[in-house]
Every structure is written in structure tokens, then in C-alpha cells.
Amino acid sequence: MNTTASSPALSTIGAVERETGLLKDTLRVWERRYGFPAPIRDEAGERLYPRDQVDRLRLICRLMDQGWRPGKLLALPADELDALIAADRTRRAPTLLSGELVAALRAHDVEALRRGFQAALLEKGLKGLITDLIAPLNVDIGEAWLRGELGVPDEHFYTEQLQTFLRGALASYPRPGRPPRVLLTTLPEEEHGLGLLMAEVMLSAEGAHCCSLGPRMPVTDIVRAAQTASADVVALSFSAAFPARQALDGLRTLRATLPPSIELWVGGAGAPARLREEPGIRLMRDIGELPDTVSDWRSRH
Amino acid sequence: MNTTASSPALSTIGAVERETGLLKDTLRVWERRYGFPAPIRDEAGERLYPRDQVDRLRLICRLMDQGWRPGKLLALPADELDALIAADRTRRAPTLLSGELVAALRAHDVEALRRGFQAALLEKGLKGLITDLIAPLNVDIGEAWLRGELGVPDEHFYTEQLQTFLRGALASYPRPGRPPRVLLTTLPEEEHGLGLLMAEVMLSAEGAHCCSLGPRMPVTDIVRAAQTASADVVALSFSAAFPARQALDGLRTLRATLPPSIELWVGGAGAPARLREEPGIRLMRDIGELPDTVSDWRSRH
DNA sequence: GTCCTGTTTTGTCCAGGACAAAAAGGGAGG
């Protein structure tokens, strides 16, 4: 087992920030308040975080994503933390994720995954593939990751293969599409582009004209791009971890800046539910609603 | 009045950090030492950066990427800075970037771009497309962006379309490949995946077996993944902006941790030149070297 | 030219205090 020397045994506070996403200030204030993490110091008095503490920080981040509060977790001794992770692991039951698929992911078996996608495509068609297989699969994989059954590389590997598959489908679609012209992107703080890609495939399958800008687009630029591309609709996606408040603010600004004639469609697990009441914004709770929304748009034009 | 929107007239220091990549500490120390940026303060005494200062910071970052030193730039009055940018704009002449292509990018014309790629593919083949068109085009587009001829959305749009095109090619490749088995990824600090994708296409064109993990992979996980996927080669890519020192450190750690039987190939504009002398690491200055490197590997096995 | 060495520049880190935003808790009223 290769527990030595990889991703250096001691990390500076900056490295830990980059690795865990926890700001330097947060790391320092946790240490002051809760006594954890407790990095050692170099000759100059600078913090050096041992790898096991960084690992534990990662566990803590996981549990926080599930609603635990830092105060509780940081006060906990290491073994109780492990117990919590273990408890959580048993609580969540895998639903769709078959043993074969997990095996394919863990072995990084390009072929097996491709075959799986391809088979589902033939059986259900492209839209069915996304709504019935990919969408629930993403949820399951996220949960399996939380349970610790899948590692970082497994998840990245899945994302890559899925992307290649979906983009392959996209590339072979007949172009150009017909209205509505849809501009797809995410706000600057949202870096996940997979939901966006799924939406693009669904829209293309409906024959819509798609123009994706990928993730991380400033509001000003979205507005400008929507105008130069003469888009009918701007579609945004939010992943689960996106802070609801930020989403709401960004969307309101965007809605206020965007010409009223351009519609604003929003989806993804992180799309704030409060959006229902927001005027001029169309919220989709499920990616399966996309085709109907397109038909609806067309009947109105 | 949108106080916390995505690109508001006033940004907090944290927002500026996320937007420009300059650390909070750096922003504060610049202010202390050079008197710029000079944000206003809210009632609580917290910095609020006006948009024009953030824009100027972005200009400064641009010039720094070209070798200017912050001390010079920050002491400069605004108009001289503009003059510098203008001078730079004239100095660099566009080489390959045709007027039509610029137009297609700015209009976000999906079709025109696709047709361009497709034509080049038919004429030169996949490898030729990448080495003769895409690789120099990337450089040109980067420079056009520096000159201010292309905006953020234009560049994102290009990236998206190119990705769809390349992945489409990838999806239609015969599988599985034959040895070497190559694992592709980037270090955690490197988020650009386009170079990686180009490499994957080149390798697939050579018939190699590729397994891409996408960007941002911790060293520990790279090693583990290379072993579980029984890779013969780990290939890493670095974009131009990557700090040379960090690259060198990461690569040395990786080389030391990776079993000696697994080769380490490195490429991209940000791959540090010093790597030449590094034992056990194969540096490619140009993506065109990839096929020869594969042949060489095969003749050795 | 290339290599080495001293100097300047530059980025990152520290401590410990402050405060605002978010979450939790606790009634009052539908």
C-alpha cells in the first residue's frame, strides 16, 4: 500500500486551501476556536498540515455538505467522526448503481462504460438515456462518493467518459436547429458543466438551436452574448452544492439586465426552489421537463 | 440596487480574488505598497472594489503574464497603462486568425465554426487538424484575447465547440486501443482540459489505449489510478499560466511516487523547460511529437 | 556568451480582534 510520499506528507496553509476549498482564514479560525486542525509549525512558525489532518478535513467537508455543522464535527474525536461516516454509509442504500457499473468505474474500464451507455441509447433513445439512466445515475454516483465507495479518480473518469459520449451524440446531430435559439451557461461560481451538457443534448434532440458557452460566465457577458447570438432563451444550470442565496441574487440581476423578450430557464439540483414565484424565470425541477418546455415555447411563438 | 450580484459595480475582496486569481493578501499588500488598487470602504471599513479598478487589475494581470513586473505596472498612472496595452496590441500581429474565423467566434456562429473544423479534418486528417490548425489557433486566440479583440464569451464558445468536435471524433474511434495504455490528467491546480483532450485525440489516432481523468487530479490519486488501470504511461498537460515552480515540484513528487516502470510524459505551453534534464520524465515541446513518442515506446516494448 | 553572487522585489504567512450573514432555537398565532 502506497501511503508514503504521495501528495507531500506536509502541506502549507495555501496548499490546504487549494486542496479542500476551505479558506485560509477559516482554517486559522477553526484552529483557534475548536483546536482542530492542529498543524505543526516549521522553523519560521508557519503552519504545516500533516496529511492525515488534511484527510480528516476532507471527511469533515463531506459531512458538512450533508448538513452537519462544523462546530459539532470539529469538537468530535477522530474515532467518533469515523463512526459518523460509517453510520452515514449504511444509512444510504445504493439504488440504481449496479455492481457491474461500480466495478467498471473502479477499474477505469473505458469499454464497459461505453457499452453500457450505448446499450441504453439503443434501448431508450437519447432523451430516455438521459432522463432514465444518466440523471439518476449522477445522483447515485454522488451518493456513492459520499459513502466513500468511489474515489476522486473514479468520479472524474465517469465524468470524462460521459462527456465524450454525450458530445459524440451532439456532434452527430443534424444542424442547424430551429427555434428557439438557446444560450446555455452557468454563473461564474458554478464550475460544473455536466448538467449543462445534458441539457444541451436534450435540447438538440428537440431540434432546438443550441449555443453553449460552457460554465463560469459573468452576468454582463451572458447578457451581451445572448444579444449577439440573438438568443430566444438563456438556460442556466446549478449543481447541488451551489449556495441558494448567491443563485437567487445572480438570477435576479440577470433577469433585470436581460431584455424581457429573452426567456430565462433554470434547472439543476442547486436551483433554488423559491424561484417558483420569481417572475420571468422558468424553473425546471427535472431535466425531463425540458422537451415540454420547448414545445410550450414553440406553441407560444 | 444589487449589492451581492455576480458582476456588480462594487466587489468585496473575496469576489475580486475569485475573479482575478490574485490572493486577498496580494491585493492588500499592493494597496499598502503601491497605493493601487485603492478600494473604497463600506460602513464596516471593508474594502469595496469599483468595477473599473477590477478591470484595471485584469489588465495588469495580462501584462504580468507577458513578463512585466507588478512594481512597474502598479506605479504607472492609468493612461500609461492603457498606452502599454495599446503598444502591445500593435506589437503582436495576428498570424493565422482569419477575419472570417474571428467573425464566426464573435457572432457565436456554431455552424461556421463546425464547417471550418470539418473542412480541415477532411483536408488534413485528424492529426494534421490538431497540429496544423488547432494548436496554432489556440495560441492565436489566446493572443487575440490579450489584445482585447475577443471577449470571455467568445473564448468560452470556441472552447465548447472545439470540445464537442474533438470528443465527437473521439467517440467515433475504434476501440479498444492497443498498448501503450495512457492515463491522461493534470495536476490539481491546472483546470484547463483542452490540451489534454487534444493529446487524447492524438494518442487515439495512434491507436493507443487512452483513459482520461480530466483535469485537477491530486498526485496520490494519479498514482493509484495509474496502478488500477495498469497504465504504461501517465501523461500530464500544463497551460501557459501554470507556475513553473509548482509544476516542477508536483512532477518530482509524482515521479518519485510512481512505479519506475510507468513512464511520465509532459506537454503543454506551461511545461517547464528545465524538465529536459529531469530523469524519468519525457518532455514534449510540441504536441506533434506525440506520435513519434508513441512509436518510440512501442519499439522499446 | 555562461555561471555565480549579492540585492531588490514580490508573494505568502502570522496573530488576534471584529463583525455580519446564516442557522438554530423559541414562542405566538393561524
Next chain:
DNA sequence: CCTCCCTTTTTGTCCTGGACAAAACAGGAC
């Protein structure tokens, strides 16, 4: 019982100004 509103606690982010190490530069010797 749930929902709304208010208070308290928790939590993250920002502040100052000092320190220092790494990188870039400049100058001199070979």
C-alpha cells in the same frame, strides 16, 4: 400541527501591520 417572526448562537470573512522566504534581477568573474 404547521408557519411566521424574533432572538441568540454559530460560523465565515475581513481587518491591521509586521515578518520573511522565494523569485527575479543586476553585476562581476570566468
